[in-house]
Amino acid sequence: MGEIAIGIDLGTSNSCVAVLRGGAPEVIPNACGETTTASVVAIAENGAITVGNAAKANIIHDPKNTVYSAKRLIGRYFFSEEVKKARAICSYEIVDAQNHGLRIKIRDELFSLPEIAAMVLREMKSIAEAHLGQPVSKAVITVPAYFNDNQRQATKDAGRIAGLEVLRILNEPTAAALAYGFGRGLSQRVAVYDLGGGTFDISVLEIGEDVFEVLATCGDTFLGGDDFDDRMIDLLADEFTASEGINLRNDPYALEKLKVAAEGAKKALSVDGEVEVRIPDIITRKDGSTASVERTIAEAEYAALVNDLILRTFKVCDEALQQAGIIARDLDGVILVGGPTRLPVIRRMVRDYFQQDSKANVDPDLVVAMGAAIHAASLANSSQEAYLLDVTPLSLKIGVAGGLAETVIERNTPVPIEQTRTFTTFQDYQESVKIRVYQGESRSAEGNELLGEFSFTGFKKAPRGQVAIDVTFEINADGIVNVTAADPETGQQASTRITLSSGLSESEIKNIIEKGRTEDVEVRANAPAASAPPAAARDIAGDEILPMDDDPVAAAEELVREAPPLPSADSGPDFEPIGGHVLIPTEDGVLEPASNVGRKPAVRASAPASAPAPASTPAPASAPAPEPPPVAEADLLPEAPMDLTDEIELTDLEPLDQDLTVGIDDELSDIELSAEDVELSETDPCLDDVDEARDGSAKEALFERAGSDLSDPDAKD
Amino acid sequence: MSEMAPTEILALGRIIDELDYYQLLHLESGATAPQVKQAYYSSSRAFHPDGHRSADPSLKAAVERISKRVAEAYSVLRDPRRRQAYDRKLGNGEGRRMPLAEAKAEATRSTEQRDGKTPQGRQFYRLARAALANDDLDGAARNLQTALALEPDNQGFKDEVAELRHRRIHGPR
Numbered sequence: 001m002g003e004i005a006i007g008i009d010l011g012t013s014n015s016c017v018a019v020l021r022g023g024a025p026e027v028i029p030n031a032c033g034e035t036t037t038a039s040v041v042a043i044a045e046n047g048a049i050t051v052g053n054a055a056k057a058n059i060i061h062d063p064k065n066t067v068y069s070a071k072r073l074i075g076r077y078f079f080s081e082e083v084k085k086a087r088a089i090c091s092y093e094i095v096d097a098q099n100h101g102l103r104i105k106i107r108d109e110l111f112s113l114p115e116i117a118a119m120v121l122r123e124m125k126s127i128a129e130a131h132l133g134q135p136v137s138k139a140v141i142t143v144p145a146y147f148n149d150n151q152r153q154a155t156k157d158a159g160r161i162a163g164l165e166v167l168r169i170l171n172e173p174t175a176a177a178l179a180y181g182f183g184r185g186l187s188q189r190v191a192v193y194d195l196g197g198g199t200f201d202i203s204v205l206e207i208g209e210d211v212f213e214v215l216a217t218c219g220d221t222f223l224g225g226d227d228f229d230d231r232m233i234d235l236l237a238d239e240f241t242a243s244e245g246i247n248l249r250n251d252p253y254a255l256e257k258l259k260v261a262a263e264g265a266k267k268a269l270s271v272d273g274e275v276e277v278r279i280p281d282i283i284t285r286k287d288g289s290t291a292s293v294e295r296t297i298a299e300a301e302y303a304a305l306v307n308d309l310i311l312r313t314f315k316v317c318d319e320a321l322q323q324a325g326i327i328a329r330d331l332d333g334v335i336l337v338g339g340p341t342r343l344p345v346i347r348r349m350v351r352d353y354f355q356q357d358s359k360a361n362v363d364p365d366l367v368v369a370m371g372a373a374i375h376a377a378s379l380a381n382s383s384q385e386a387y388l389l390d391v392t393p394l395s396l397k398i399g400v401a402g403g404l405a406e407t408v409i410e411r412n413t414p415v416p417i418e419q420t421r422t423f424t425t426f427q428d429y430q431e432s433v434k435i436r437v438y439q440g441e442s443r444s445a446e447g448n449e450l451l452g453e454f455s456f457t458g459f460k461k462a463p464r465g466q467v468a469i470d471v472t473f474e475i476n477a478d479g480i481v482n483v484t485a486a487d488p489e490t491g492q493q494a495s496t497r498i499t500l501s502s503g504l505s506e507s508e509i510k511n512i513i514e515k516g517r518t519e520d521v522e523v524r525a526n527a528p529a530a531s532a533p534p535a536a537a538r539d540i541a542g543d544e545i546l547p548m549d550d551d552p553v554a555a556a557e558e559l560v561r562e563a564p565p566l567p568s569a570d571s572g573p574d575f576e577p578i579g580g581h582v583l584i585p586t587e588d589g590v591l592e593p594a595s596n597v598g599r600k601p602a603v604r605a606s607a608p609a610s611a612p613a614p615a616s617t618p619a620p621a622s623a624p625a626p627e628p629p630p631v632a633e634a635d636l637l638p639e640a641p642m643d644l645t646d647e648i649e650l651t652d653l654e655p656l657d658q659d660l661t662v663g664i665d666d667e668l669s670d671i672e673l674s675a676e677d678v679e680l681s682e683t684d685p686c687l688d689d690v691d692e693a694r695d696g697s698a699k700e701a702l703f704e705r706a707g708s709d710l711s712d713p714d715a716k717d
Numbered sequence: 718m719s720e721m722a723p724t725e726i727l728a729l730g731r732i733i734d735e736l737d738y739y740q741l742l743h744l745e746s747g748a749t750a751p752q753v754k755q756a757y758y759s760s761s762r763a764f765h766p767d768g769h770r771s772a773d774p775s776l777k778a779a780v781e782r783i784s785k786r787v788a789e790a791y792s793v794l795r796d797p798r799r800r801q802a803y804d805r806k807l808g809n810g811e812g813r814r815m816p817l818a819e820a821k822a823e824a825t826r827s828t829e830q831r832d833g834k835t836p837q838g839r840q841f842y843r844l845a846r847a848a849l850a851n852d853d854l855d856g857a858a859r860n861l862q863t864a865l866a867l868e869p870d871n872q873g874f875k876d877e878v879a880e881l882r883h884r885r886i887h888g889p890r
Binding site: 208210211213378379382384387388389406407408409410413414415416417418419421474477 | 758767768818
């Protein structure tokens with residue numbers, strides 16, 4: 001009892017941490033006094049890790065070794081549309097890993113996305129600990145409501161790597177509603193319109209005093225403030241190409257300056273009717289002279305530029321209202337969440353759509369962390385003053401014959417929930433039963449997100465059709481899926497192996513934690529914030545002596561000193577317009593009012609960088625695990641290697657030309673799915689599936705086919 | 718619902734398969750939609766896993782089982798189509814649980830079932846659908862009743878009549 005637990009809003013662009021104190025949620029400022037911290041990680045050559053605005057400033061100097069918007073990639077497959085897009089425009093290198101997962105390549109090292117996210121989480125943890133004066137080990141971490149199981153699990157892994165016990169993975173709109181309605185005894189229906197840096201969520205809730213019931217939630221995990229910035233970048237770059245014949249997008253430094261300018265312009269337009277973007281000397285022409293970007297943009301023009309993106313959000317809102325069974329007029333309130341919702345164009349269009357003004361006195365940048373803090377306190381102390389009745393955002397499906405997927409648990413079903421299906425074998429003395437589990441709304445398997453292939457063994461061996469296996473699909477309060485199987489007669493659990501899952505395995509996570517690569521940031525926050533960084537050493541000529549690489553602390557400090565942090569434009573009250581002009585990036589990455597360009601930027605206070613980690617080598621490939629242990633309910637992650645050929649070894653008592661996969665079979669009568677569940681005739685063969693499954697290497701092809709269009713957001717029923 | 722003692726919760730966890738959804742939520746079979754919702758809220762307050770995090774494992778497990786069943790019961794009873802299908806099952810003595818996806822499957826009837834076997838039945842069904850499109854619930858109900866009178870065994874018509882009746886009383890879901 002009396003344990004401190006924090007709430008962390010782990011955002012695409014910015015993160016925020018809060019704690020419940022004296023019955024009210026309190027946002028914890030970082031060492032620089034900012035209420036939000038940029039979700040950016042810079043990794044120096046010596047391994048030193050910098051997180052936050054200091055790292056953000058580093059993007060321009062060292063774009064390849066600075067990771068931002070990691071939330072857009074966490075839990076995704078390498079071949080997904082979002083990752084493809086990121087690879088085209090991100091300054092850092094994204095490579096593929098086993099099982100179609102991905103890694104960020106920094107110099108010679110590979111980092112998984114949970115590791116990167118863990119670095120940000122550690123920073124938020126440190127911020128809390130510095131402020132509270134005590135260690136913190138428990139947290140509620142928020143995610144977009146529309147995050148799928150892979151994304152949630154990866155976020156939970158990140159929390160673990162960061163040394164946190166994750167009490168709950170909480171949906172951001174639900175957190176916001178909680179902060180809004182906590183302790184107010186309301187009886188209202190509200191919509192939470194949450195437009196973050198990388199994702200859009202809309203949740204419709206019914207608040208019944210102490211109960212917060214989510215009626216429906218919908219989203220678009222490919223739409224956020226970053227996309228608004230892309231429009232601005234396109235505008236500036238295309239105009240530049242037209243006038244100068246140079247594509248700025250091809251130069252990483254120029255591209256980063258464009259990004260900084262685009263983001264700055266967006267923020268400035270939240271308060272001014274017009275901004276002027278000026279990026280002097282953005283690139284050198286063939287003749288050696290430099291070219292600049294100079295462009296004035298009025299709010300109306302910006303609104304037109306992003307109009308279609310905003311319309312997309314309302315398409316999602318339509319769906320959510322329909323799923324909730326209400327219309328906009330039935331709502332008593334609209335809550336706006338996310339920095340981009342400060343834009344006048346969004347506020348106008350939201351007012352038109354919902355036919356009411358959004359609720360005032362809700363800080364769109366802080367409300368999610370505050371809700372998370374409220375919930376964290378109630379979970380840590382087992383004291384419930386508010387009850388969150390959330391739902392699963394995506395339908396849970398299994399693969400069936402003909403490349404189709406059949407729903408087991410529909411989207412917007414309250415959680416926790418479980419459903420059991422009975423399967424039977426169709427080969428005599430079959431050793432294992434395999435099913436593929438998906439999330440999504442598409443009738444075809446390909447149109448959904450593959451969570452994994454589950455393989456069950458340990459049931460009795462008998463002639464075909466005489467063995468029944470109960471497979472239970474559970475979705476817990478985190479929205480995380482768990483699949484187990486048991487003998488319906490004895491209740492004995494079958495062994496479960498999970499393959500084709502892109503997430504980190506249990507052994508990989510343990511390796512990462514042992515290596516301690518993410519721990520550097522902890523040292524940072526404990527050091528007092530410097531009011532002015534130490535003066536650089538100079539030689540007799542007055543030139544600065546650059547610190548040697550074997551003095552990593554000084555090297556990291558140098559990094560921070562040369563790149564003063566950007567003003568935290570995301571803390572609403574702190575952001576001030578300067579004369580109606582946008583802040584434009586200078587050489588050092590500092591945003592200066594246009595009139596200040598050319599003058600030396602003031603050095604801002606920043607916490608000194610941390611001590612570096614010892615040089616580490618990439619994780620060794622996890623050794624193959626022995627026979628998988630009985631399934632622990634919470635542990636979904638596979639112990640065994642992901643190599644598909646191992647699957648064949650498991651069933652080597654049977655000749656390989658027998659297809660042992662249930663669900664990829666052309667004899668529906670052997671499976672206890674009633675024929676009318678599947679909208680195809682029983683004579684519909686799926687020989688393609690069967691042929692490919694026989695050959696181990698072609699299983700890759702099977703997966704490829706299942707995975708090729710997974711991220712097509714238009715692949716709906 | 719007042720605070721339940723651990724022994725009560727454990728006992729409920731043991732017999733949960735013997736209760737139907739109405740019994741679990743303390744509802745009459747004719748409960749209205751708002752009553753169903755309030756029952757769900759009450760049960761959630763009593764059985765939410767979040768409120769029992771520090772309980773011993775057997776109590777936690779019982780609470781989890783119950784809360785999942787409560788969510789399942791609510792999912793079925795709050796959806797008119799599912800509730801109908803469930804009521805029918807209960808009436809036929811076909812068990813106390815229903816797979817959430819089953820009502821959907823039932824809804825995928827053959828065209829014959831849905832639109833009518835006889836020409837007159839089909840005609841009145843079409844009229845009913847046209848009335849629905851114009852938000853004329855009374856007209857739709859009359860035409861459906863006629864269609865049902867012509868084809869008394871048409872399950873599809875029966876379902877639609879029941880759903881329409883529910884809508885007219887309680888409003889859209």
